Amino acid sequence: MGTTASQLGKDLLSEYQELTFLTKQEILLAHKRFSELLSKDERNLPNTRVSMERILTLPELKSNPFRERICHVFSTSDQKNGSLSFEDFLDLLSAFSDSATLEIKSHYAFRIFDFDDDGTLDCGDLEKLVNCLTGETDDTRLTTDEMRQLINNILEESDIDKDGTVNLSEFQHVISRSPDFVSSFKIVL
């Protein structure tokens, strides 16, 4: 199943509508943008995967500091190389769409922020997260003291069982009380 044929069938379209949060227009637009990423001969093959480099040329992802993590999280490829099929792409857009629930968004946000994929956000993850947010060059980083103070504050606010890491439930709890999350965790094509 799945297709990258030039036209989406009606059944497939309605199935995607049911399984994602996207509207018909959005799915068609996604299909169009995805096909543009493929070369001519790849377009007629079913189930093609687009490599991560090509996905990252999309303007919506190009300037995003988490772009590689996003690709890794939504990729279902066996080689773990971050390549996305069309259905992965739809899953991505669905999680980032306007009508996605808070639970979905927070679940995927947790996985995106978990840089070492160990299921919890520990100090290393948080430090990488902050550096992604502020910029990678030396003059845009926080000083070590500031970083330590910041990570302590974050853990104090979110780590409930005081084990030094933020797990999924603690993260979801913090997110549920964060007023800006839903409006900022959004990608619209």
Added chain:
Amino acid sequence: MGTLLSLFVFFTDRSGRITSNPLLDQLPSYQSLLYRRKSSVSGPKRRSSSRGRLGSSSSGKWNMSTFTRPFEKQKSQVTEQQPIRELAKPMAEKRRDKTQRLEEAQELTNWRQWRQSSRRYLRRLRDDAQEWLSSMKLWRGDIHLIEGMFGTGILSYFSFLRFLVVLNLIIFLIKFSFVMLPIIIAPYASGNITYNLNDAGVCSVYPSSARRGLVIFHEHITDLLSGGGFLEQTYLFYGYYKVDKIHFTNVTYNLALAYLLSTIAYLFLSLIWIVKRSARGFKRNLVQDEDRFQSFCNKIFAGWDFCITNENAARLKRSSLLYELKTDLEEERIKQKIADRTRKEKCRIYLIRLILNLFVIGVLAACFYTIYVATIFSQEAQMTKIKVNFIVDLIYEYLPSIVITLANFITPLLFSVIINYEDYSPAFEIRFTLMRCVFMRLTSIGVLLFSLWSQITNCEEEPCICGYNHLLYSCWETRVGQEMYKLTIFDFITIVAVTIFVEFPRKLIVKHCDCGLAKWWGQQEFAIPQNVLEIVYGQTICWIGTFYCPMLPAICTIKYFFIFYIKKVSLINNCRPATRPFRASSSNFFFLGVLLIGLALACLPVTVSVAQINCSHACGPFVNFNTSWEVLPTTISQLPSGAQTLLFALSSEAFAVSFFVITWYVFQPGILAFTKHFFLCLAGIVTIFPCFFSSLAMFYVIALAGAHKRVINQLRDQLAMEGRDKRFLIQKLCQAQRLSPVRSPVSKSKPRSPSYHTSFASNFSEGVFLAHSPPDSSTHV
């Protein structure tokens, strides 16, 4: 949701799959949570499927015994399942779930099947309807573009602007359909208009202000800009509506009553709409209004705007985040420093603050006095009708507007300088300065109106014969309408002029010139608070002015329409994102809060003029009454007595209170936000309507009590849960202690505790895994 610990606490094995902790799943608080989340299948479903993947031998048994009770509940509620798309799984798995559900659905009864499919159909219908509605929204493409370039903070400003356009349009439609439309269609619908009787007294002399003789072109312009001359006797102003009643074939339309009621209606409608809008975006934070406990998490986890598509904007967003984080960390250090202040330092700081606040009050008083003087001068200049020069005349006409604009330009700069010496924490500094600016902006309108009224009610021989100065102001409402009209026009001219003559040159200078001026001035930032104050100021004028100038909402709609495009062009070409970003959530609250303050301040003059000041006898629909309010009691006294008693009962206190209590239950989420601001801001009106005041106070107290009761219940539940958890854990501990010194009998006791040596048993001692259901099962009966 107090059971934080037991909320989906997951562990992962090496492969990164999120699995669950069996011990914590047994906690009573978690079990009751599962029960409460009836329609959520994701928890146990995820667990069961992930366990299947692990291939653990005991997983099946684990499922059956421990989860029998809640799992059966889930099974029986399979028709109330979460929609598949709300599960966090890749597409292939969602498809598998869907086919699985369809198979399960085949086993259901016909009724259940029909219910499921109809629910699915309705959901799709609702999605399509929402999609269609949102495509109808004004300026959708433009706002999306702005969001991509500048983020959600500035986006909220533009969607606020869009809201005001729609609001003004609706207000205009109300006024038009109830006041103007009957007059217009009267000749076509065979209506007989009765005009107000001119009793030929001295009060009802209304000299025409139309220009006679040859009219020079620039006089037309003066008229257009000042609302005088040919514009005065048009539908634009109050004075033109001399109609008393319109007699159609079957019904008599009381225009005076309609005029008054439409005024009350649009004020009320604005209030309800603003409250509803603030409640929508604000439901979550209602009881935890000032949740500063999570500011860091909010900034880090929700800090990045995923909508940003522009590389430049991304770079600026990063630097603004960095700036914000550094500021917050510094603020924390400053707070620590403040807490460590000695007593002597505190005295010194308080003294400085006192002096500076007195200075601020002095500055404000000086500004208000200047506005007062300017208004009086302007009115006298218009009265004496000495024409000096076209430009000078115009300046005299616009003098109050000019003074207000200048004051509103200088005082924020002054305030931002003063606040530096008052030594507050940075966040408080911003808010306090903003509050001062808001106060300045909105009170200046009040001062203008006050000075106008003092002129109007100031006669040579006290007391005034007609209740107002009929010699100078034969139709004072039209005069006030003209002043409001002038304020609106001047406001629009100012915005356009500042954009063209300040912002564009600034961009050119900064871009092409490398001098010190360019470096110091820097590129324009889109300062959201100042811009919001600007449009709230305009909207307040519109609310006040609509009573005197019924077409003002239409003018404001057109004005805001153009302002949208002007601001958008200026933003895209001249501005860079603010270094101190404005959070989207707090901005919504700020915008609507300031708008509510403006509305409350607008209600005050309208109420006073309707209820207290004698309406003019020479023009307008209320000629036959003393004050505009009188039309209401007069009409009621003409109704049949049954209707009268009903209306009196409606306006009595008892009914008002019960009505408010009922509406509180209906509008529950928004009520606290509504009452807090509404109550604070309507203190003025409160003195005029005592019964309204007491019902409102009762309403506020009831609402507050309700909100506190909710919190109390939540906390009580939480406490009970914690107690049960503690008991359960203590039991487990005792069992573990009993079992641990005796290792070998574990194998004998296997039948009692079937193998729970799952892959994550290594994390816990084996004895802890027992097959007992939670001790206190009353939580999930």
